Amino acid sequence: MPRFLLAAALLALGGNACAYPADTAPVSVTLRGHHYSVELATNEAAREHGLMMRTSLAADHGMLFVFPDTAPRGFWMKNTLIPLDILYFDAERKLVSAQVDVQPCKADPCPVYPSAGPARYVLELSAGTAARIGVRNGDTLAIEGRLGTVD
Template sequence: MLKSLLAAALLMLGGHACAASTDVAPLSVTLHGQHFSVELATNEAAREHGLMMRTSLAADHGMLFVFPDTAPRGFWMKNTLIPLDILYFDAERKLVSTQLDVPPCKADPCPVYPSAGPARYVLELSAGTATRIGVRDGDTLAIDGRLGTVD
């Protein structure tokens, strides 16, 4: 019971990794010298849908979740069909935590993948990308473009 309550609380605090709804036009980010085209998830509905039901994600694409506050985040992979790297960034866009090679969820309930510290931005990339480009804690995420309204 306690485990279920903790999972629910983390999801309410953070959102979850799921799919294809965004509320602002795509833009790009740069991390560890690599550029990625990203879709934005800046409202509750877009953050809840995330990358759900996608069957592929190009190596140079991802999704950037933007929250109105900095807090511990917890993502899950319900209805997400592709493995992902989940990278958590603080308000200064410094990498504070990673969950690498997170598999699609085949259990019920799906496990929650929490941040190790408070985060405001979460970047989802294809599994293996963070390792391939050599991402390290403290790396800065540069956002190229307008984030629009965050709620």
């Protein structure tokens, strides 16, 4: 088989391998007109690990924590190496509170950053994002894509 045909066949197969199955398609959110690609944390293990040990987070990326219920939430920065904005949203996806410019934890125990009200969704973005886009309580979070099973 000529090399260019082999290369074309491999590219075609590789392109199909990169396609996302319906249940793992990328999820994104929009807040105040700004679009972010997000990783999901929809189970206890993923929510506990969060963005730990990351050394960077792109300006247009974040992590969306989805809980099975609406309740007061508290996050901490143990083993989180990058400063973050932590945005808490209720079941209607309205912003109930924000903890902004939260710095990595260097103490033990690490402080907890609570929500000011019950939350079901928590969005973590690079520190300074909330101020840059003018986030305010009551802002609505739009979620595009399938969240899958939440437990």
